[in-house]
Amino acid sequence: KMSLKTILNYSPNFSSKKRSSKQIKFIIFHYTGMKSESAAIKRLTNTKSEVSSHYFIKKNGEINSLVPDLYIAWHAGVSFWKGIKSLNKYSIGIEITNPGHAHNYKKFSLRQINSILKLTKFLIKKYKIQPKNILGHSDIAPHRKKDPGEKFPWKYLYQNKIGIWHSLNQNKLLKLRGLKTNKIEKKNFMKNLFKIGYKLNFEKNLKIDKDKNLKIISKAFQRRFRPGVVNGIVDKECLAISQNLA
Secondary structure, eight states, rough: OOOOOOOEEEOEEEEEEEEEEGGGEEEEEOOOOSHHHHHHHHTTTTTGGGOOSEEEOTTTEEEOOOOOOOOSSSSSSSSSSTTOOGGGEEEEEEEOOOOOGGGGOOOOHHHHHHHHHHHHHHHHHTTTTOOOEEEEEHHHOTTOOSSTTTTTTHHHHTTTOOOOOHHHHHHHHHHHHHHHOHHHHHHHHHHHHHTTTTTOOOOOGOOHHHHHHHHHHHHHHHHOOOTTOOOOOOOHHHHHHHHHHO
């Protein structure tokens, strides 16, 4: 029997209908984006907030269990990946204490990273989750979210058999960084992103044009796969990485 040491910290914010373990196909990482850890926990366990996650990783690495896995926690919101709409139903949400982009975004602590490894490996094994289904909130909701952000250790997780990463040589990639792409290459970049799983067409009510849309989706991609520069500009490096992943 697999076991994982967690502290129970109950959240009432979940759907009352249970799901089967077969429905759990995704793991979604979030940061709290709040100045204080206690305020974040309060929010995730407060009925009025209507948000929650299954797990919460504190600054000191302690793993709190807020919602049992087989219940649907409310963490993803309006979201999309590979044709699936609203991922709450099919995912486990993991919140990690971090002030986020709005409050002086910090590196994740070593203790947090170790707990992320431990918890994620446990869940992957338990629910047979595929590497390509381990995602960040900004992957599935790029127009709304930036978390877990470019400081999240995606590459390190991949080196520890969690999630996906490209197989390109870093020095070769750096030579492509900043090199301009033409219209056709930008189109190919977007096609690659669609193959990976990103949603390209934005909601009509967002009132944004094509260029702004491209910039937003490119930033989400960069935060995840090219964290060195997050500027929303599709250069040859981004194109190469997207091709490799697609």
